[in-house]
Amino acid sequence: MWSAAITSVIGASYTSVSFLVSFSSWIEANRNRLVVAFIALSTVLYLSLGTTPVNLLILAGALNGLILPVGLGVVLWVAWRRRDLLGGYRYPAWLLSLGAAAWVLTLYLSWDSLTKIPDLWS
Known part of the structure; x- marks a missing residue:
């Protein structure tokens, strides 16, 4: 320990x-x-x-977990809507759909971890 x-x-x-x-x-x-x-x-x-400092480390990890859905969301938005930033490259729809599914999963996991934070101090 x-x-x-x-x-x-x-x-x-x-x-x-x-x-x-x-x-x-x-x-x-x-x-x-x-x-x-x-x-x-x-x-x-x-x-x-x-x-x-277990509770603080868990809290920091949960808050860091917010970075993944935000970052992935920005990357997906650029891939979907800003072809000018990608030199005109167009990602396949199946790949963007798979990315969107992964993004939804990261949103759920972030929300799930954040809603359990109050349990750390009870």
């Missing part, structure tokens, strides 16, 4: 600092120090709370 929590902290720290790098050259120059500081802060919070 400890190793999973520490691994999550390290992964989240590196990812968070990686997103911040584009904001400032100072952040880029101090990336390694910031990752270490983020890990230390997260570890202190983790130890002071006395519990694993």
